[in-house]
Amino acid sequence: MKTDDLIDFLAAGDCRVESHALARRFVPAIGLGMLAAALMMVALLGVRRDLAEAMTVPEFWVKAGFVVALAAACLAAMPRVSRPGVPLAWALCLVAAPPLVLWVAAAAMLVDLDPAQRAAVVLGQTWKSCPFLIALLSLPPFLGILWAMRGLAPTRLRLAGALGGFLSGALAACVYSLHCPELAAPFVATWYLLGISIPALAGALFGPVLLRW
Secondary structure, three states: OOHHHHHHHHHHOOOOOOOOHHHHHHHHHHHHHHHHHHHHHHHHOOOOOOHHHHOOOHHHHHHHHHHHHHHHHHHHHHHHHOOOOOOOHHHHHHHHHHHHHHHHHHHHHHHHOOHHHHHHHHHOOOOOOHHHHHHHHOHHHHHHHHHHHHOOOOOOHHHHHHHHHHHHHHHHHHHHOOOOOOOOHHHHHHHHHHHHHHHHHHHHHHHHHHOOO
16 A cells, blocks of 8 residues: 555544454464464474473473563564554563573573583583474464564564564474473573574564565
């Protein structure tokens, strides 16, 4: 739609946004995307067998808290980046907070370790596959989130695509954490964030095409 046509359309009648329009688009998109990601994870990877035992370890909840907090922060920012002319500063600060807190925790852990142990803690046993598995699981929520955003007329398309990808990566990390055996904060701060950043980069690259309205 051209700008002049849009102006004429808006001036022609009642164009008020329906109540709960954002929720009506994002809830089914994210819900179905998460369900598809969970089914992919179970079919391709499986839930870790010692999940109940792992849940008794504090590090498990540190990892879970990080991915859930990051997903929640991204979700809170989505309505602002999905609509034109909405200030974003506080929302972007909110998204940056969970990684910053995790990096501080990871740095504190590494400082307390013997230098010879640090590389092993950062790499873990699954560093080669972790980021790519998170990126793979992010595909269903990524497609759903971009569909939801496109219907809300975003104007900052690269930023919207990047944040949509970041949210899909965080949601995928929530699902993947039920399979992943790694618990160390330095591992999560490095490889989980790399995996989450892959769909964010894809969103930034393809946002101007996929979100154009």
